[in-house]
């Protein structure tokens with residue numbers, strides 16, 4: 001896969017699992033907003049800000065200007081989707097921060113029992129409507145705070161998500177993920193990274209496209225996963241391939257992107273020090289059996 005590299009520093013070190021604190025609330029949809037203060041370590045505004053932003057985003061499309069950059073993300077997307085869809089039929093999966101339910105339905109079509117949660121009632125309503133319009137019923141979509149899931153311990157074989165971890169308080173999210181994973185269960189996430197100076201500048205210049213609480217992941221965030229999971233592995237994507245964005249909508253996009261992806265692959269393979277400057281990472285980890 002073009003542009004994909006294991007970050008060996010975070011791939012194998014084993015750390016004992018921390019004690020989990022705080023009981024999850026059970027009546028998520030009804031009680032979500034009443035429980036905001038308790039669920040994010042005293043930052044009562046964070047969930048409200050995230051929810052308001054994403055409700056608006058899913059209602060009116062506040063990120064349309066940023067969407068053009070996603071023409072360059074096929075390598076990370078396809079790597080992530082392949083890792084997610086490796087879940088066997090009959091297993092249980094959770095899409096975490098699903099938005100409109102990006103891969104939940106595909107998993108359900110493969111015989112996986114799928115739940116999907118998001119903080120935004122607008123997103124969940126649209127995801128349910130879309131599922132119904134396609135005549136599908138396989139996914140149970142619920143409004144829920146990712147920091148305080150209503151599921152029992154050891155429920156899921158797989159938890160997956162794209163663009164969600166960087167909206168969360170990571171230590172609480174990782175603890176909750178470790179709690180709901182079955183022994184031997186897997187998490188797979190596709191997330192943006194926060195080290196590249198050019199991407200950081202772009203983000204600073206476009207604050208209206210993102211929430212004030214989001215924090216593209218840093219290497220220390222990837223390493224934090226080792227405190228909760230085993231076999232933590234991060235793969236890195238997209239450096240030069242971002243230069244293909246101005247070619248979107250032209251016939252040059254495809255050949256240029258292919259060349260740039262190959263260059264990314266060579267660079268990321270040869271120079272571990274540049275991996276942190278990639279745009280995206282796919283983080284995969286397991287709970288100990």
Ligand SMILES: C[S@@+](CC[C@H](N)C(=O)[O-])C[C@H]1O[C@@H](n2cnc3c(N)ncnc32)[C@H](O)[C@@H]1O
Pocket residue numbers: 047050051054055096097098099100101102117118119120123144145146147161162163164167168
């Ligand atoms: C960048 S969007 C990604 C949506 C979807 N996964 C996708 O790839 O299109 C981030 C999502 O995280 C959700 N979110 C933010 N904070 C959350 C929380 N505390 N609990 C659950 N979902 C949350 C937002 O509502 C939004 O749908």
